[in-house]
Amino acid sequence: MKRALSNPLAFAGFVIIAGIMLLAIFAPLIAPYDPNAIDVQAILLPPSSNHWMGTDGLGRDVFSRMLFGARISLMVGIVAVGIATAIGIVLGAISGYYRGWVDVIIMRLVDVMLSIPTFFLILAVIAFLTPSIWNIMIVIGLTSWMGVTRLVRAEFLSLRGREFVMASETLGARDGRLIFKHLLPNSLTPIIVSSVLGVASAVLVESGLSFLGLGVQAPQASWGNILTDGKEYIEFAWWLSLFPGLAILITVLGYNLLGEGLRDALDPRSTK
């Protein structure tokens, strides 16, 4: 971690993510207004000292909505990736450890899932479950575990050929011990890296869903739906699209820089 942060870009990413998380956590303390407080007299006001980021079509304070939206957007990313990673680790571990027909079946399942467009899955499932923040997180999670599965499987396969694993295997270590003591801890690095990058994608997926009207439900704010609200007035009510657009950009960038920095620093091949 330390080495990762000596990379200025990774450090920047870390600072960005930490900063935004703090803002999200302390949103109720920082926000000058109730994010859902409607003021029909104050529709679409440009940024001013009263409303730092202006107001939206219902006169709600955009800055406060951005802060509370950060909670939603970050949570969507993290929980969705958490679900995907959990599924990915379990399936990947089973696949890579036991191999044989289990492996074949899991890998074919991965192939199947990869050839059905994620967007279709999300749309169909959301139509079925009806959109809510939890369903969105679950759906994004359920449709993005394939990469982690492949990754974990590959790590397991290559680790099993390594001496220390073979040694404890010949010493009669049980499966569970082997998996949790040796294999999993040693494949954590790529899993972490891919999770961090996955969060970035999930944040973008959420904004895309909002564009299609399938995102987080009103009146709750997310960056995606604030941005979508503003898209028809991109040059008139520019504050409605600029701030959420920048927030998404910076956050996704932060996760990417952090993830890539971690990869670079933790990758044993690049130590020199």
Next chain:
Amino acid sequence: MALLPSGLLNSAFKMLRRNLHPCLTACLTACLVAAFLLTSCGKAPSPSAVDYKIAYEPVNGGSTINAMIGEPSGLIPMIAGESAASAIASSIFNSLLKYDRNLELEGELAKSWQISPDHRTITFYLKPKMKWADGEPLTSADVLFTWKLVTDENTRTPYGADYKLVIRAETPDALTFRVTYQEPYAPALDTWAGLQILPKHLLEGQDINTTPFARNPVGSSYYQLEQWRNGERISLVKNPLSTQGEARIERLVSRFIPDAASQFLELMADNIDSMNLNPIQFARIFPSRPDLAERIGLYKELGNNYTYLGFNLRHKPFDDIRVRQAINYAVNKQELIDGVLLGLGEPVSSPYKPGTRWTNPELSPYPYDPQKALALLKEAGFADHDGDGILDRNGKPLAFEILTNQNKQREMTAVLVQRRLKEIGIDVKIRVLEWASFIGRFIKTGEFDSVLLGWSLSLDPDQYGIWHSSQQAPGQFNFIGYNNPQVDKLLEQGRLELNSDKRAKIYHEFSRILLEDSPIVYLYAGYGLPAIHKRIKGIDDPAPPAGIGHNSHEWFIPEPLRRNEISAR
């Protein structure tokens, strides 16, 4: 090769490296964005000094380009069904009757019509010497053929029911078409204004559901199809044989632009001549952009539909009229009109266009009166017994869900309604759904508390399908389960009464009971907000009740104001 610049860059940027800290990221992006915004401030395309205010003599020729959200699936309206299809088909086909500028029926293909003394038979007399665009004569045989098509079991049209009420249709001669009903059917004339007549000589023997005619129609109205580029545009060109005389504008191009934001950009860049605006564009953007207002005219027309909050009357507590009325009092309609429509709409208190004869002038919406709402709720047994800020009765909190479809205005409306109801202690949740799920999962099954939807403000007052208690089966339109024997009786009477004055009385009474019963809360009827380039002249302003487009065949484009003809083709 690549080493050279990178080596150079290395030394050159060595100093800068130190500065590469987190802020840089933000700075860079901010610069990027600022660049866009800055450049966008420098507005360029100022049309060559054209004065749009000069009066011009009407001339023929020129083209207009308008934008549409969706593409029609075909141009036979009875089959295609969607609004995009009828919008274009109405320039190609004629009906027997049409609504004039004041929404009164007048003849279109029919020169006149006669209703028999027993009110069961209508005889239409067609205008003489009418021709299809291909030169064949248009006669009563075509009308009869179209009626047969729309009532044919094999025709996949959802609109056949009205025409199946005709028990006999006949053509005594080439210019006379007569229909007989089992019993008097007052909405009949309205239905004949809605059936566009198709050419028998081209469609006979074809399968109407799959005929290539749908994509290559021959009609009788002002325009005929020139070209249809799938997914891109449809262009219509003047029909010299039009049964209605000649239109002035030579060519109408409709471009399909699914995204409203892109449409507006095209309008600003002067690539399209007309589109429908939303209230923010109309009331905020245009006033702030004199350069736009200089070349684009804004119009207001009476909306075609109203938005309402409808209760599922089969669910508690909406079976209690006091609860429904309380909610009606608790919703501030003016606030909705000001907030969602920026004032560009009006309240309604009956399901008819304000100002038309079917509207009961004595009715007015429930005023905003939270005290009265609370009193009514108290009477119904609701009070905040447990002190959680939410009213309750028998330990059950007064909470429900508003269901609506993906529509920005409806979503905003729901949020405002939610806020007002919360103030008097009603806990409301909002659920927004994509249309097919909305219908399939909730409306059809009746598993909803309340819906925020719209109904059209119909031209014929008959509302049997929406309010009669017999229309509650899954898939029918009284899905809120309204059941009032008095209303049922009025609706039945109204269908039999052909005298307009007596009919109006019936529907005034119907509207009164409906308003009092409060099965739905009328929220508002938004205006239609067309924006049309000022190069197009001859537009009726202010718009008559029939809307801005009622005389579009008289619109014209003075030659000096036309676009480059090549690019408009």
Next chain:
Amino acid sequence: MIKYLLKRLFWMIPLMIGISLISFFIMHLAPGDITASEASFNPKASEESRQKLRELYNLDKPVIVQYGLWLKRMGTLDFGTSFASHQRPVFWQKTDDQGNVSKGLIQEALPITLLINVLSLVMIIAIALPLGVISALTRNQLPDRAITLFVFIGFAIPGFWLALMLMYWTGVANDWLPISGLHSLGHEHMGPVAQILDTLKHLILPVFISALSGLAGISLFVRNGMLDVLHQDYITTARAKGLSEHSVVYGHALRNALLPLITIFGLSIPGLIGGSVIAESIFAIPGMGKLFYDAVLMRDFPVIMGILTIGSALTLLGNLLADLAYAWADPRVRRGVMR
């Protein structure tokens, strides 16, 4: 080799059935059907007529029966016709007995999407390759950092937001590029060269937007690949032999670093036919993404299944091609495959 190929091809059959089965059930999981369209929500439209339509399309039968019927039709490679009232063929044109040609939906949308995606792939490669190489050669120095930052910004910008801003900038504020659509209105009256230029002008923004988000992946891939290779023994050997840095980098390292790219291209074949709904809506381009999205919203089952089937067949073929190409290019893998 042949045996391996046959085995892979054989595997595709159960996979295809699995994919179609899952898609079919997911599709029917979502509530509503073609008769629940917004247009039919009209008191003038009767429920009987909708029921008739449901029967006509077998929507009243159990899902498994519908799937059987679909599979039976697919057995003869018949993709069917759309449920929408135009009833156009899903995949390829059909000619009726009077010689009227009805173009297939996929037939019309696919070339457009393919064109955009191929152009953007070319653009990605043209930009990402040099960026990746420079990045690797200046590892952890300023150019590397700047490039990394740049490609990530490209990835991180919400596409539709950037698209709208660029449309405003190049189309409204300045008269540089067309805003939306695929052809100008006078397209038919232009000469062939002008026609091509006209189309290209309309494609600049959509291609740029879609390339921008793909830049990060490829350029980092090239960068990391190069870094891997540059530490290999044979590069050290080459350097030791006194070869110029230029020929070390471009003669040896780059070529080897590019090998894995073959896999990426194989994997991107299916991606080439899937358009983006958001970009296509904004730019008013009638491509695959919009076709698919509209079909899903309308519950136009034959179109949904048609696109998914073609998409998954191409994905599986793409996987296979990628593996084969990789094997052909890299002798070490070839041996592994042959086994």
